[in-house]
Amino acid sequence: MFEKALIGNRGYWGWIALLLSIALLLSVMTIGFITYLRQLNYGLGITGMSRDVSWGLYIAQFTFLVGVAASAVMLIIPYYLHDYKKFGKIIILGEFLAISAVVMCMLFVFADLGQPFRVLNIILHPTPSSIMFWDMIVLNGYLLLNIIIGWAVLSAERNDVSPPGWVKPLIYLSIPWAISIHTVTAFLYAGLPGRHLWLTAIMAPRFLASAFASGPALLIILCLIVRRITKFDPGNEAIQTLGKIVTYAMIINIFFFALELFTVFYSKIPGHTHPFKYLFFGIEGQGKLIPWMWTAALLAIAAIILLINPGTRKNENILMAAAVGVFISTWIDKGMGLVVGGFIPNPFEEITEYLPTAPEVLITLGVWAAGLLIITMFYKITV
Amino acid sequence: MYDGNKIITGLIIFACLVTFPFLYNFGKANAKPDPKLDTPVIQQMKEKRCIETKEFMRANHMQLLDEWREAVRDGKRVYVNSSGESYKISLQNTCLKCHSNTKEFCDECHDYMSVKIYCWDCHIRVKS
Amino acid sequence: MSYELKANRRQFFKILGISALSGAGSISSLFALTQHSSLSTHHLGKRWAMVVDMGKFKTEEDYKRCIDACHHIHNVPDFGNPKDEIKWIWTAPYKNAFPEQEHEYIRDDIKNKPFMVLCNHCDNPSCVRVCPTKATFKRQDGIVAMDYHRCIGCRFCMAACPYGSRSFNWRDPQPFIKEKNIEYPMRTKGVVEKCNFCEERLAEGLPPACVEACKDNKALVFGDLNNPDSEVRKILSSRYAIRRKPELGTQPGVYYIV
Structure with a gap:
């Protein structure tokens, strides 16, 4: 099936564009990999992380991408449980997006380890009390499920037969499994005493809501790009339905965030208010994330206004802009905002700030390039 | 045999590469x-x-x-x-x-x- | 004993019930239960603890002596910058060590007085709970220890510790150890480290290095909480002592007399 990744039926320039983008992605990956070797040699001190902010850009990307991976259920549920045939063409795109997102998650966790060669210790010394142990299990399981399902469905499609019977139970299993990967990822944070920003029972629902907004938003972006540069048409109605899903999910996401704000600022418990104050207004003149957080907030509001109004949502260009807005907004909020915000102030109520360093950004870009390359390959196979 | 020369040349290069470590150290008494x-x-x-x-x-x-x-x-x-x-x-x-x-x-x-x-x-x- | 049995049984059924509800959790809950019982120290031999008598820390030298003794003996590097910093025992002003106890009108000399802080060796250590490899674990004598051979450097324990007691080796510490103590190892880059209550000295029958360093004024007292005649128990029953962030239920093993 891979040969289809290398032969095309489009015009000459489409080919060139594809090859150029693959070359670009490969070079970004190479730079990232070389930088990773530097990190391996020097240690994680090459990043901006410190004793006080001990997780940063890598874990932020990991957290965000688990959501993108989980959001494939937003296609699976309508298509398989409600027989919504309009998703027929894009369901496989969602599946492959999930696979590449999980691969990126794993690469980011690996990049974040201080002793990456000892990673098998998680399996050699299994520790069920650790949420990270469960996260490893659910993520690997989800990857396997999606590879099997994606492959079986795609093979059947190419042979013009319906998928084999044994795939159905796996597809049904993948629905709660998708919910589980993001719930367990939320539990990484939501059960830690003394980290006030994270210690909230609605962390998992918030994660799911923002995932179901960001994942389909990314899918809209990808669908519109694919439609523009290839003959493949995911279908107008399918894209519009995705738009509605993003609208609902984003509104719920913002609603959950508002719930947090109420509890925190009505109760006025100092420890709980500090991270929010730091993120949006800064504390003691320190607030490197302020512009990012307000960008996220404004983009979220603007996107919701554009999405909620059918007139604007139905315009493809505006839909694209709104999807980009949702994607960036959730990427900031659930990435750097959530992870870094959780560490500030530190347990001594002191502010230590964090900004990623250049090598850290290069490694991060390298992983994203790897993910995009996987998507490109998969989509080339599909389209 | 088609391309016999090329195949033989290839084989010789392969054999040289594979035996290089042995040939390189040949005769040198490696101190125990x-x-x-x-x-x-x-x-x-x-x-x-x-x-x-x-x-x-x-x-x-x-x-x-x-x-x-x-x-x-x-x-x-x-x-x-x-x-x-x-x-x-x-x-x-x-x-x-x-x-x-x-x-x-x-x-x-x-x-x-x-x-x-x-x-x-x-x-x-x-x-x- | 009987109460504890009952409590355990009640807890067992509670966990079992929750597992039944959640369906797949029965295996995990069994693990949780066994781990809980092995972690509970109350019925076992020793439970090491420390009392910090803050009134006895008067000069800067009083603090420095303890810190230097610890950091020298354990080959703790000094990077000279806060980003790479590694520390096992250090000082933090009262208002930072006890942020929820602070108020506007607190005596100035207390408010900014440096307090000795170190790993609390909790009864319910959240760092142990989250470690995916058991590289950090709780010993039966209450010491929260680390196995540096096993740590993968994920730093989940640093996120979980509510006391900021853990440090990470962001780079090779070796060049930054001034005088190496050849009786104790160093750490490698990429692992987490922290105070070990001098378990290597306890094994030899010696008190922790910091405690020994200030034995003249007895500012730090170390002993067995399970022994009613121990010095720590005597102090705790005669003087009012507080612990850091008691509301989190971690049950720290380091007590402060203010």
Whole structure:
């Protein structure tokens, strides 16, 4: 099936564009990999992380991408449980997006380890009390499920037969499994005493809501790009339905965030208010994330206004802009905002700030390039 | 045979590459490792012997040290050897007290065998 | 004993019930239960603890002596910058060590007085709970210890510790250790480290290095909480002592007399 990744039926320039983008992605990956070797040699001190902010850009990307991976259920549920045939063409795109997102998650966790060669210790010394142990299990399981399902469905499609019977139970299993990967990822944070920003029972629902907004938003972006540069048409109605899903999910996401704000600022418990104050207004003149957080907030509001109004949502260009807005907004909020915000102030109520360093950004870009390359390959196979 | 010349040339290049390490070292007598035991502490010992027999240590020191790594976990810090003598489980405070010449003792064989150990990342050896 | 049995049984059924509800959790809950019982120290031999008598820390030298003793003996590096910093025992002003106890009108000399802080060796250590490899674990005598051979450097324990007691080796510490103590190992880059209550000295029957360093004024007292005649128990029953962030239920093993 891979040969289809290398032969095309489009015009000459489409080919060139594809090859150029693959070359670009490969070079970004190479730079990232070389930088990773530097990190391996020097240690994680090459990043901006410190004793006080001990997780940063890598874990932020990991957290965000688990959501993108989980959001494939937003296609699976309508298509398989409600027989919504309009998703027929894009369901496989969602599946492959999930696979590449999980691969990126794993690469980011690996990049974040201080002793990456000892990673098998998680399996050699299994520790069920650790949420990270469960996260490893659910993520690997989800990857396997999606590879099997994606492959079986795609093979059947190419042979013009319906998928084999044994795939159905796996597809049904993948629905709660998708919910589980993001719930367990939320539990990484939501059960830690003394980290006030994270210690909230609605962390998992918030994660799911923002995932179901960001994942389909990314899918809209990808669908519109694919439609523009290839003959493949995911279908107008399918894209519009995705738009509605993003609208609902984003509104719920913002609603959950508002719930947090109420509890925190009505109760006025100092420890709980500090991270929010730091993120949006800064504390003691320190607030490197302020512009990012307000960008996220404004983009979220603007996107919701554009999405909620059918007139604007139905315009493809505006839909694209709104999807980009949702994607960036959730990427900031659930990435750097959530992870870094959780560490500030530190347990001594002191502010230590964090900004990623250049090598850290290069490694991060390298992983994203790897993910995009996987998507490109998969989509080339599909389209 | 089609392209016979090319195939034969290819085979010759392949054979050269594969045998290069052997040819390169051919005739060079590679000195056998000779771990030294002439540290002051060992010199002063009446009966020069390790915690187990020389043969046992030579064959099993890596497994023994690996087991010793568990001392910090189970709190058992005493090793009882095959003749019933007790030793404190500690690389730095037991092994290296006698084998202070790690360069001439440990590295001698490890280098010869191309074994890369990371003990010294943490365990301090006195410069010898 | 009987109460504890009952409590355990009640807890067992509670966990079992929750597992039944959640369906797949029965295996995990069994693990949780066994781990809980092995972690509970109340019925076992020793439970090491420390009392910090802050009134006895008067000069800067009083603090420095303890810190230097610890950091020298354990080969703790000094990077000279806060980003790479590694520390086992150090000082933090009262208002930072006890942020929820602070108020506007607190005596100035207390408010900014440096307090000795170190790993609390909790009864319910959240760092142990989250470690995916059991590289950090709780010993039966209450010491929260680390196995540096096993740590993968994920730093989940640093996120979980509510006391900021853990440090990470962001780079090779070796060049930054001024005087190496050849009786104790160093750490390698990429692992987490922290105070170990001098378990290597306790094994030899010696008190922790910091405690020994200030034995003249007895500013730090170390002993067994399970022994009613121990010095720590005597102090705790005669003087009012507080612990850091008691509301989190971690049950720290380090007590402060203000």
